[in-house]
Amino acid sequence: MSDDEAHGVHDYTADPRNADILISVNGELKKRDEASVSVFDSGYILGDGVWEGLRVKDGGIAFLPEHLKRLYAGAKTIDMDIGLTKEELTARLFDCLKANQMQDGVHIRLMVTRGIKKTPYQGPRFTIGKATIVIIPEYKSPVPEIIDRGQSLFTVHVRRTGPAEQDQKLNSHSKLNCILACIQAEKAGADEALMLDPAGFVATCNSTHFFIVRDGEVWTSPPEYCLGGITRGNILKVCREAGIPAIEKRFSLFDVYSADEVFITGTFAGVSPVREVDGREIEHLNGPVTQRIRALYQTYVAQNLTPIS
Known part of the structure; x- marks a missing residue:
């Protein structure tokens, strides 16, 4: 990316390794072009969910306890059950990173939505099943x-x-x-x-x-x-x-x-x-x-x- 094209703090240097990443969808690892959620998912229909952005550096996730605290506080605020303990969600994050052999220079988007709706309506009582948890890890470095x-x-x-x-x-x-x-x-x-x-x-x-x-x-x-x-x-x-x-x-x-x-x-x-x-x-x-x-x-x-x- 050239200097003229670099215009935002979230712009990043393209990395060909991202084409082959595995994405965790409710604990199942999917190839990038195969990872999907239902059109009846609360996040798609209503934007009903919470999320975190995480950085991986030198074999670890930066400030993970603080991020999980905010995620679970947000879920409680909207009366949503994530369905996993913090320890279980951490293990799922680690499993995804290890499957991708990622240790450094990685940004994770961790997303939790209320789950599948039986019909497109905002009421939480129309939700069926558990929360949807998606983990997208990508090699991302800010444009210098x-x-x-x-x-x-x-x-x-x-x-x-x-x-x-x-x-x-x-x-x-x-x-x-x-x-x-x-x-x-x-x-x-x-x-x-x-x-x-x-x-x-x-x-x-x-x-x-x-x-x-x-x-x-x-x-x-x-x-x-x-x-x-x-x-x-x-x-x-x-x-x-x-x-x-x-x-x-x-x-x-x-x-x-x-x-x-x-x-x-x-x-x-x-x-x-x-x-x-x-x-x-x-x-x-x-x-x-x-x-x-x-x-x-x-x-x-x-x-x-x-x-x-």
Whole structure:
């Protein structure tokens, strides 16, 4: 992928090995072009389910306990029985990775839906059978140019909702508001959407978490209007342990446009610098604080791997 084509933090370097991966569908390993779920599945019909993105590095899964905690909390929130204990689901993850002989440079999409419906209707009582569990492991590495060129963000009109509408801490299959935000940002020629909360303060991005650096301090929005990001929490942790002031507070676009540095975070790409927001060029692209935080985070990842066994 060329530099001109690299435009999103989730863009990745193509890997021919992905053509032959085995995908786990309810514990059965299927070839990529044979893996499928029913058109009556709750996830297909309604987006009824929860999911996690996981990274495999150096023979282990990064922050696996934290991801499973969030997955099971989401399932309980929507009153869905995953049907496996955390230990059983972990074993299924490991079995899939071992079948593919995967040890490093892998991204996993773990998806759990409520299961098959006897007819297309939203009521959970129309579900028959157990939850559908799909594990898709792929060799994925972020495009190297992403760090060098930085991300461009565009503030969209689509807002993050509060818990009275749909709690943003729920990592649900249904991501329509984020998709609409993503579309608007792409139409504006940006890489990612910056989303505001109902009062107009900065909330988060459509698929990543948002941070700014001002006078040596790292700011991010409070958790009320964003997903409880695993990477977000870890960035706050490593900053505070390293003596970098890391503050959760409400702030506006005024603070963003005049920030010293801006970066976004996520499971896939880790820490990615931002070069501009709404056409305003950020003063320091991949500045010293961003670089330090990226190094601290990479060390922390290496210390928090669950070995594949």
